[in-house]
Amino acid sequence: MPGSADPTAINAIAVDAEDVVTALEAGRRSGQDPVLRVTPPFSGRMRARIHRDGATDYEDEPAPIHVEPDAFVTESAPAYPTPAETEDALRTDPTVEYTRERHRERHAEAVANWREAVTDHFADTVTLDTPSEPHEVSVSVLG
Template sequence: MAESDDPTAIRSIAVRGDDLAAALEAEMRSGGDAVLRITPPFSGRMRARLHVPGDDAYDAPAPIHVGPRELVDEPPAYPEPAETEDALRADPDAEYTRERHRERHQDAVAAWREAVRECVVDEVTLATDDEHRVAVTLL
């Protein structure tokens, strides 16, 4: 399909799991405004890449921003450091150390990022004039 200024030319978007997890993590941890951005010109298959909006100025047509929660169905709870600490302190086979706590929390966050990949929706509605639905592919 040829490139177009019309976002309804999009039939599917592809997003890297790492980009989606990073955007969702930013939102869950700090209320950040990271999004997945689809940049024109538009065609049938498009990439949605991690983006943090700022004072961006765009010519028409503007990129489409998709919030990370729109791309996941019931994401797992983000692991909090205090929860990781409590679990480590409750483990009778491990002595608590700051280093062990840091390692366990890093492992918990890595497991969370993998779990996010399992929650990706099959379709999403893009914010266009006619609420255009497209397929979602995880890379």
């Protein structure tokens, strides 16, 4: 059965947990604007895949739908750890001496902990910006 040009035909989006976490991290670390893209034709269940944002003027209609990675996590999701926060925590720890190597190791550990923790905060639904109206769909997280 062929899909539809109408994105409101979508009932649910499946997304890989790693794609969401990677997109969130890339947006915070590098200032890039990755999105999760849903590509037409549209049907009841669709897959959203990580995509580097930038191309928003698509020649073909219907255009793919871009969903910000933050839409896939709840407001209670932990904040991404910054190097400055890691340094502050390390410098105020009286049990260790600050070194650049220890800072690097602690920050890598903080990021790994964040990557694991953020997966406990996936949203059950997201709202898609469609040409006609906002459209809420359920989310299935894979992996």
